[in-house]
Amino acid sequence: MTDFLVLNIIITFFIVFAFGIMLSYLILALLSYMEIRKYIHAFGYVKSNLMLSSPIVPRVSILAPAYNEALNIVANVRSLLSLQYTDMELVIINDGSKDNSMDLLIEAYKLEKTSFYPYEYVSCKKIKGVYRSVHPSFSSLVVVDKENGGKSDALNAGINVSSGKLFACIDVDCILEPNSIIKMVIPFIRERSKKIIATGGVIRIANDCVFKGGRLQKVRLPNSWICRWQVLEYMRSFLLGRMGWARVNGLLLISGAFGLFNRKLAIEAGGYRHDTVGEDMELVVRMRRIMEEKRIPYAVKFIPDPLCWTEAPSSWKILGRQRNRWTRGTMDTLKFHRKMLFNPRYRFTGMVSFPYWLFFEWLAPIIEFLGIIITILLLVLGYVNVKFLILTIILVYSFAVMISMYALWTDQRTYMQYKDRGDQWRLILAAFLEPFIYHPFLVWSALKGNIDYFSGKKSWGTMTRRGIAKNG
Amino acid sequence: MVEKWQDRLEMYGLDSLTLVFVTSFLFFSLVSLGLVLHMFYYGYRLKKRTVILQNLRNGISDLVAEYLSEGLDIKETEKKIEAQINSREKKRLLLDFFLDTTDHFKGENRTLFRDLFYQLKLHDATVKLLKSRSWDKKVKGAKLAGKFKVDEAFSALTKLQITNRKLLRSEIRAALLQLNDFRWIHRNFSRVSDWDQVLILEKLKRERIGNVLNGKEWLSSRHPSMVVFGIRLCYLFNDFESVEQIKSIITERREKPIILEGLKALKFLYPFEFHEIAEELMKIDDSDIKNSVLELLGLDGSLEAVEIIERFIQADYIPTQLVALRALKIAGRDLFKYTHGRYIDVKLIEHINDEKNYIN
Known part of the structure; x- marks a missing residue:
């Protein structure tokens, strides 16, 4: 009798959890649709290029940390220098590269060392030198040469050296759309009643796309299935998830690949933490926490336009490392800010966003894995109604496919990135196959992330890239 | 009643939970199918529409060019354009065409273009847009009203200026300014x-x-x-x-x-004689304000201004100290003179003397 009661409780827990996730996806999908619709309507007639000639836009510093990027650094910097914005500085932070990145930059951009006095607003490793170009065409370029300290340390050095009211952190190997900075700045200057503390933009997968002169020429679906699944996953994550959260001002994560922040508040928050591999999410949560504690109305915004193109891992090994790191980063943030969990003082952030991340982002893979193990066990012991199990699996599968289709439909209705009919079919096929191959791998990587976290692993893990600038 | 219904289901081998599952599965599958079909249909329709509208746009563009070069009079142009506008969508395109193109014209051509706008009775369409329910149509109406100085839209614009829609309000205000109404300020x-x-x-x-x-x-x-x-x-x-x-x-x-x-x-x-109000402003406990005041005092350059700046060259907060030293440099003072008897890091002075640090 007691055995059955325990069994019933366990099964009910898994069912309730699964339906909780499904329900949250449906709500987010609905919210994101409303937000994207609003954005497209609002910006249908807005000429963002008005800002190009306006003298009253805020100064933006673009911070791009670089470590051993000699292969593409000169081309990537050129691409970043050609971004459209009136008042901008580009700060490249050479994070103690062991290759000749620094020499290449000095030569290509006629850099000279300055006697810059680096005041430490936020902590970072020693800055060896700050370089400026003597060539007027590159007057907005600042190169910081520093001792190696990791991405967050490099970004902190960038914050210390930069002079913008806003700073954008980007990965140096990302390709940004020419008007991406303008679009990201607009929420900061449009809002009157709330202080905008950060904006994030949609990241797209650049593998196998055609680039020329640091600009995207043609969007193509990646050739490998692993990258195609990531395309689909990014669509769901950015167009459905983050847009939905932005609608209710509950966004906790702005991707480290591209985000724009209020510099003063980031300094007040202490900059990026060095003791985590999830520094991007951690900073956003800390900034939100400050605003909540000060009771200042604020918002974190998200732009659905495809603004940043990045190279996705094209091997299972590298993808596994990346997801392992993301899991550890999430866990760090949840741990550092556990005080916010179900704390009414932090209002929506503490009562909804933070618990969502705890239950449906961190714990979901663990519960999913345990659910599978327990189901197999019960099946072997003959406790499971096979018909019920099959129906559940079919239901969950059809739901997962529907959410992917919805993401794909949203993308096609709005930005239509993949115009080729063949690409569209391939993405549909990817959605059908994903739950069997890609998703289990992600669950496994997240589990490994948990194991590594509890065994004290803190490293980033090597991320080998082919370099997207090579295409074309 | 419920029991009977369940009995009937069980006759077919379906209990209520199974029914829920099967219905949900069918619903999810149908939604997925619907989304895929709509996606393809939308792509096809968009492609077709783009071609039609591009051709129409080219046609109108040619007619307008002919009209502006005095090859066609206004009535002929009106007739020829109206012959091509046979649907609501095409009328929408015509408005978009006028909205996008007007900035390309200046002087006499702009006046001629406005005359054509009126001849085609697009000012009526503008007022209609402003009175429509959809706020994005109102935005378009406000833009047209401002660009073509549609006086007939004035009362509709005035009514809309208290709207809660931020973007619409911006456009309404801009349009009112273009119609020379500054009262909302x-x-x-x-x-x-x-x-x-x-x-x-x-x-x-x-x-x-x-x-x-x-x-x-x-x-x-x-x-x-x-x-x-x-x-x-x-x-x-x-x-x-x-x-x-x-x-x-x-x-x-x-x-x-x-x-x-x-x-x-x-x-x-x-900035000259700024020192007269600087003392008052320096009392405000805010580093941004202090730094801006110091910069201005540097530009002022008078003895009184320099005296105020000198009080900050040993400030505890280095960014303020840097601004103060820079201000002294701009006021024409030799910075190394200030190192005698005071502790000022020479690196700060080197930073200030290096003009490369002040490239914008």
Whole structure:
């Protein structure tokens, strides 16, 4: 009798959890649709290029940390220098590269060392030198040469050296759309009643796309299935998830690949933490926490336009490392800010966003894995109604496919990135196959992330890239 | 009743839970199928529509070009254009065409283009747009009303200026400015975001009404954002006469954005004799304000100004110390003179003397 009661409780827990996730996806999908619709309507007639000639836009510093990027650094910097914005500085932070990145930059951009006095607003490793170009065409370029300290340390050095009211952190190997900075700045200057503390933009997968002169020429679906699944996953994550959260001002994560922040508040928050591999999410949560504690109305915004193109891992090994790191980063943030969990003082952030991340982002893979193990066990012991199990699996599968289709439909209705009919079919096929191959791998990587976290692993893990600038 | 229904289901081998599962599965599958079909249909329709509209656009473009080069008179042009506009969608395109193209014309051509707009009765369509339910249509109406100076739209615009829609409100205000109605500036509820300012400034420059509407109109507003914009207009349109008014505003009002913008304006307009109000401003405990005051004192350059700056060259906060030393340099002082008897890090002076650090 007691055995059955325990069994019933366990099964009910898994069912309730699964339906909780499904329900949250449906709500987010609905919210994101409303937000994207609003954005497209609002910006249908807005000429963002008005800002190009306006003298009253805020100064933006673009911070791009670089470590051993000699292969593409000169081309990537050129691409970043050609971004459209009136008042901008580009700060490249050479994070103690062991290759000749620094020499290449000095030569290509006629850099000279300055006697810059680096005041430490936020902590970072020693800055060896700050370089400026003597060539007027590159007057907005600042190169910081520093001792190696990791991405967050490099970004902190960038914050210390930069002079913008806003700073954008980007990965140096990302390709940004020419008007991406303008679009990201607009929420900061449009809002009157709330202080905008950060904006994030949609990241797209650049593998196998055609680039020329640091600009995207043609969007193509990646050739490998692993990258195609990531395309689909990014669509769901950015167009459905983050847009939905932005609608209710509950966004906790702005991707480290591209985000724009209020510099003063980031300094007040202490900059990026060095003791985590999830520094991007951690900073956003800390900034939100400050605003909540000060009771200042604020918002974190998200732009659905495809603004940043990045190279996705094209091997299972590298993808596994990346997801392992993301899991550890999430866990760090949840741990550092556990005080916010179900704390009414932090209002929506503490009562909804933070618990969502705890239950449906961190714990979901663990519960999913345990659910599978327990189901197999019960099946072997003959406790499971096979018909019920099959129906559940079919239901969950059809739901997962529907959410992917919805993401794909949203993308096609709005930005239509993949115009080729063949690409569209391939993405549909990817959605059908994903739950069997890609998703289990992600669950496994997240589990490994948990194991590594509890065994004290803190490293980033090597991320080998082919370099997207090579295409074309 | 319920029991009977369940019994009937069980006869077919379906219990209620199974039914829920099967229904949900069917629902998810049908939604997925619907989304895929709609996606393909939408792509196909969009492609077809783009071709039709592009052809139409080219046709109208040619007719307008002919009209402007006096090959066609206005009535003929009207007839030929109207012959091509046989659907609502095409009418929408015609409005879009006028909206996008008007900025390309100046002087006489612009007047001729406006005449054609009226001849085609698009001013009526503009008023209709402003009265429509959808707010994005109203935005389009406001833009058209402003660009083509549609006086008939004035009353609709006035009614809409208290809308809660931020973007629409910005466009309505910009349109009212283009129709030379500046009354909303003085209303108590009026405030402007930076985006509004970007938009209004662009209209002011394009319509050359900056001289008609100078910053002073805004300086007396109660809301800080309006005053900030007024100050901005003063320095962007080189209104040197407003210097004294700006000085009194920054000493009387305590809002930080106003003080910072006022200090910025003085930097552009007339920083001399600034030291007279600097002491008062230095009492405000805010590093941004202190730094801006120090910069201005450097530009002032008088003995009194230098005396104030000297008090900050050993400030505890290094960024302020840097600004103070830089101000002394701008005031023409030898910085190394200040190292005697005081502890000032030589690296700070090297930083200031290196002009490369001040490239913008």
